[in-house]
Amino acid sequence: MVQTIDAEQQRTTDFLATIVNQNSGTMNLAGVDAVRRMVEPEFTALGFKTEWIDMKAAGRAGQLVARHAGSKRGKRLLLIAHLDTVFEPDSPFQRWQVDGKIAHGPGAGDDKGGIAVIVAALRAMQAAGTLKQANITVFLTGDEEDAGNPLTISRRDLIAEGKKADAALDFEDLAVDDGPNGPVEMGSIARRSAGSWTVTVTGRSAHSAGVGANNYGAIYELARIIDQFRRELPEERLTYNVGLIGGGQSATMDAGRIRLEASGKTNIIAAIAVARGDLRAISQEQIERARAKMRAIVAQPLVGAKAEISFDEDAYPPMPPTDGNRSLLARFNGVNRDMGLVEMGELDPAKRGAGDISFVAADVDGLVGLGPASDGSHTDKEVVDIPSIFKQAKRAAILMSRLAAERR
Numbered sequence: 582m583v584q585t586i587d588a589e590q591q592r593t594t595d596f597l598a599t600i601v602n603q604n605s606g607t608m609n610l611a612g613v614d615a616v617r618r619m620v621e622p623e624f625t626a627l628g629f630k631t632e633w634i635d636m637k638a639a640g641r642a643g644q645l646v647a648r649h650a651g652s653k654r655g656k657r658l659l660l661i662a663h664l665d666t667v668f669e670p671d672s673p674f675q676r677w678q679v680d681g682k683i684a685h686g687p688g689a690g691d692d693k694g695g696i697a698v699i700v701a702a703l704r705a706m707q708a709a710g711t712l713k714q715a716n717i718t719v720f721l722t723g724d725e726e727d728a729g730n731p732l733t734i735s736r737r738d739l740i741a742e743g744k745k746a747d748a749a750l751d752f753e754d755l756a757v758d759d760g761p762n763g764p765v766e767m768g769s770i771a772r773r774s775a776g777s778w779t780v781t782v783t784g785r786s787a788h789s790a791g792v793g794a795n796n797y798g799a800i801y802e803l804a805r806i807i808d809q810f811r812r813e814l815p816e817e818r819l820t821y822n823v824g825l826i827g828g829g830q831s832a833t834m835d836a837g838r839i840r841l842e843a844s845g846k847t848n849i850i851a852a853i854a855v856a857r858g859d860l861r862a863i864s865q866e867q868i869e870r871a872r873a874k875m876r877a878i879v880a881q882p883l884v885g886a887k888a889e890i891s892f893d894e895d896a897y898p899p900m901p902p903t904d905g906n907r908s909l910l911a912r913f914n915g916v917n918r919d920m921g922l923v924e925m926g927e928l929d930p931a932k933r934g935a936g937d938i939s940f941v942a943a944d945v946d947g948l949v950g951l952g953p954a955s956d957g958s959h960t961d962k963e964v965v966d967i968p969s970i971f972k973q974a975k976r977a978a979i980l981m982s983r984l985a986a987e988r989r
């Protein structure tokens with residue numbers, strides 16, 4: 582497998598260059614579909630059956646699923662990556678450009694580089710004869726960067742695949758920490774959740790001369806709430822942010838809930854105040870605990886105000902660091918040892934945002950970060966480390982060959 586991946590280095594980078602040069606910003610539905618058409622033959626050539634799940638119902642292009650059936654008794658692997666990028670057709674950042682060991686391009690690392698790793702690894706498995714018996718489903722979403730609404734539609738099929746799988750491997754970028762002697766590759770077995778909340782406070786509008794113990798109005802009350810959140814919510818691995826706030830005599834939020842228009846006068850006690858923010862946590866229990874604290878804080882308003890809190894339904898679930906995930910990392914470190922590579926420690930989950938693997942984390946063991954090492958993602962400085970594509974493909978091919986040969 583190592584030899585095949587090395588012999589195909591040029592093929593792999595040419596393939597990656599081709600898909601990077603096709604724009605596939607999440608909302609460029611035709612572009613996402615075009616990348617899908619470039620990627621699909623790679624899987625059919627290896628004996629995978631492919632399916633394109635249309636996602637117009639969620640306002641997105643679709644999702645490519647490629648299935649390889651092997652031994653009925655063997656473990657079932659679910660490989661997750663994505664076809665889309667954050668760069669829409671109006672972005673000036675559109676082309677692949679190689680500069681020594683680094684390539685610059687939209688999605689070069691996030692996550693077209695991950696797709697290149699998958700294809701290189703599967704081709705190596707086929708050449709070595711380990712693909713034949715392997716049960717592998719590749720799930721490429723077309724809306725990872727901006728998931729379609731509602732999530733109950735846009736993540737329905739991914740969640741269903743997670744329930745059938747024995748291990749999920751996420752081909753987003755390899756985590757690299759700064760160590761005392763230079764960069765250190767890290768294993769990633771957990772991701773925090775991401776969800777938003779809204780606090781709406783209504784107050785009794787009156788002449789400002791009467792502000793105080795009998796009537797504080799909406800803005801003082803909202804300030805009390807978010808400051809009490811700041812002081813009382815924090816616990817390890819949980820963060821809470823306030824991203825938007827406004828208040829006065831009137832405050833109206835737009836439909837996308839990213840703009841607030843407020844008006845008021847200094848001599849009138851505020852009638853309304855609104856804030857939106859997020860909450861990121863490592864487990865469902867932590868989310869529930871934080872939400873309970875938030876509700877309790879909101880439920881004790883200052884005189885003259887009434888507060889409500891709501892939590893958005895389209896939240897990304899957490900991927901906690903379970904024993905099952907740890908044992909996958911241990912298997913991965915077995916591959917590292919056999920390849921003469923350094924073993925990887927666990928990445929701090931605070932250093933990784935939520936992702937598609939989070940949707941299957943409740944149902945299947947998972948390992949994150951099997952894609953190449955990259956930098957500057959979501960900016961026009963995005964680069965991929967080319968040698969890491971081959972290194973990750975070798976690791977993935979060996980890991981998958983071993984896992985697929987195990988009984989369920």
Ligand SMILES: [Zn+2]
Nearest residue numbers: 691726958959
């Ligand atoms: Zn991304």
